[in-house]
Amino acid sequence: MNSEFAFINRIRSRAALRSADLVCGIGDDTAIITERAGREMLVTADLLIEDVHFKSDYTPPRHLGHKALAVSLSDIAAMGGEPRHALLTLGIPKNKSRFPNPDPQWEEFFAGYFALADKFGVTLIGGDTCAAPDRLVIDSIVMGNCARGKAVRRSGAQPGDGIYVTGELGASAAGLELLRRGERLSENKDSALQRALRAHLTPQPRVEFGRRIGEAGLTRAMIDVSDGLAQDLGHICEESGVGAIIDYAEVPMAAETRLVSESDESAFTLATSGGEDYELLLTADRRDETVLKEIAQACNLLLTRIGEIVAIDPAVCASPLLLRQAGRIEPLRARGYDHFA
Ligand code: ADP
Ligand code: MG
Numbered sequence: 001m002n003s004e005f006a007f008i009n010r011i012r013s014r015a016a017l018r019s020a021d022l023v024c025g026i027g028d029d030t031a032i033i034t035e036r037a038g039r040e041m042l043v044t045a046d047l048l049i050e051d052v053h054f055k056s057d058y059t060p061p062r063h064l065g066h067k068a069l070a071v072s073l074s075d076i077a078a079m080g081g082e083p084r085h086a087l088l089t090l091g092i093p094k095n096k097s098r099f100p101n102p103d104p105q106w107e108e109f110f111a112g113y114f115a116l117a118d119k120f121g122v123t124l125i126g127g128d129t130c131a132a133p134d135r136l137v138i139d140s141i142v143m144g145n146c147a148r149g150k151a152v153r154r155s156g157a158q159p160g161d162g163i164y165v166t167g168e169l170g171a172s173a174a175g176l177e178l179l180r181r182g183e184r185l186s187e188n189k190d191s192a193l194q195r196a197l198r199a200h201l202t203p204q205p206r207v208e209f210g211r212r213i214g215e216a217g218l219t220r221a222m223i224d225v226s227d228g229l230a231q232d233l234g235h236i237c238e239e240s241g242v243g244a245i246i247d248y249a250e251v252p253m254a255a256e257t258r259l260v261s262e263s264d265e266s267a268f269t270l271a272t273s274g275g276e277d278y279e280l281l282l283t284a285d286r287r288d289e290t291v292l293k294e295i296a297q298a299c300n301l302l303l304t305r306i307g308e309i310v311a312i313d314p315a316v317c318a319s320p321l322l323l324r325q326a327g328r329i330e331p332l333r334a335r336g337y338d339h340f341a
Contacts, residue, residue: 004129007106012090019084022123031083031125039145041104044075050093054189058179061105063201065112066136071226072142073120073205075295078224080152080214081144083207085125086117089139091132112202120207130159152214152319157221157240159248161283161309164292166206166301169229170267171254173274174292175200178259196256203278210280218292222282228275230321230332236283237320244271246332248325250265272332283309 012026023032033040047067049200050056059067069086122142122308175196185197205224213219221240223232229251237244253271261267284292289305296303312320321332 002068004009008129010106011110011124011127014110018119019123022085024124025123025125025265026127031085031087032148033125033143036145038148040148040151041146042076042079042081042140042146044072045073045139045141046075048140051340056136058184058335060185061108062112063185065109065114066202067112068140069113069122069139069142070203070205070278073116073139073207075205076133076142076144077205077207077210078152078222078280079146079148080150080210080219080222082211082269083120083122083142083144085143086122087139087141087143088113088124088127089137089141090127090129091137092129093132093134093136093312108196109184111130120205128293132166139184146214146297150209150214152219152222154221154223154236154239156259157236157242157244157283159195159242159309159311160286160308161220161287162281162289162302162305163233163246163256163281163283163307163309164303164305165225165229165252165279165281165288166209166296167277167279168224168252168271168302169255169277169279170257170271170274171196172203172276172278173200173228173270174254174256174265176262176274176276192256196254196259199254200257201260204278205278206280206299209296209301211297212299213282213284213292216291216295218288219282219284222280223275225279225281226275228273229277229281230272231275234283234321236281237309240309243310243317243322244307245310245324245329246307247252248323252302252304253308 021034021036023034025031073083099239178193179197184195186194221236223236225232233244251271253267257267257270263271293303319331322329323332
């Protein structure tokens with residue numbers, strides 16, 4: 001990187017204007033986007049800070065570029081929207097030793113970023129670049145849209161709804177634990193261990209599924225699983241003023257959880273509290289289950305009903321999250337990630 005402007009120009013040359021509603025992308029004081037009648041804009045930002053969200057010693061730059069965008073695409077998916085435009089702000093430490101030979105490393109970063117952007121038709125339209133004291137800081141912003149009034153919020157869950165989750169849970173948390181223990185990604189190998197590392201380093205946002213069920217009005221409440229099933233389901237319950245019963249036996253635990261847990265119980269804890277799965281968690285009228293499963297199948301996704309939404313009286317019940325196991329119902333004891341805990 002010889003200068004900030006050469007760096008930006010290289011990004012610009014890769015982020016060619018490809019979106020019909022984009023009037024001006026990178027290169028002016030602001031980007032210009034045409035507003036579309038009958039649509040609502042969805043906007044989300046995610047901060048990734050070195051040594052807080054990732055460590056450079058175990059995160060290949062290509063995977064970091066992928067993940068920076070993936071986490072924001074997952075938020076748009078969770079609203080049932082279509083991602084369109086992205087902004088990327090980088091605080092790059094002067095201490096190059098953390099990112100040796102910046103050019104190839106940044107080429108890799110953008111290879112990962114743009115491969116995912118291209119996959120979902122997202123155009124990078126701007127951002128900011130500056131030097132940072134000693135840790136890499138990445139702020140990823142994605143804008144998308146959906147038909148007016150169609151965004152799927154956390155607040156729409158109703159008693160009687162089924163609770164559904166895409167994919168499997170816990171592989172990412174297992175991958176993080178394995179990275180902490182010193183395991184490293186090896187591109188050409190395929191094993192449970194490598195799949196766990198990949199689940200953590202390159203999560204796949206469920207953009208197509210989220211958009212399709214949002215458009216079809218098939219889900220009442222939705223969230224992406226970033227902080228762990230228990231915590232994210234807790235957000236739906238809180239916003240909707242309802243409770244939830246999770247069926248222990250139905251939670252789709254990733255086989256990779258076994259790599260780091262000795263007991264069923266600890267595997268379950270990893271699957272429900274681990275986080276960073278970036279699967280979609282939703283509630284829906286059970287009469288729509290067949291259609292939901294068809295759409296999931298068309299998107300090559302597993303969709304599992306893991307429980308049901310129930311009415312609760314907050315004055316009586318301290319925890320809105322319950323676990324049904326072997327016929328007994330008790331409070332779900334699981335905690336997700338809290339940055340300030
Ligand atoms: P300003 O001084 O107005 O902030 P800059 O010189 O920082 O402008 O940026 C010039 C152009 O490059 C702008 O269009 C800005 O959005 C874009 N840009 C800067 N950094 C990035 C980045 N990391 N990714 C994408 N676009 C960027
Ligand atoms: Mg600037």
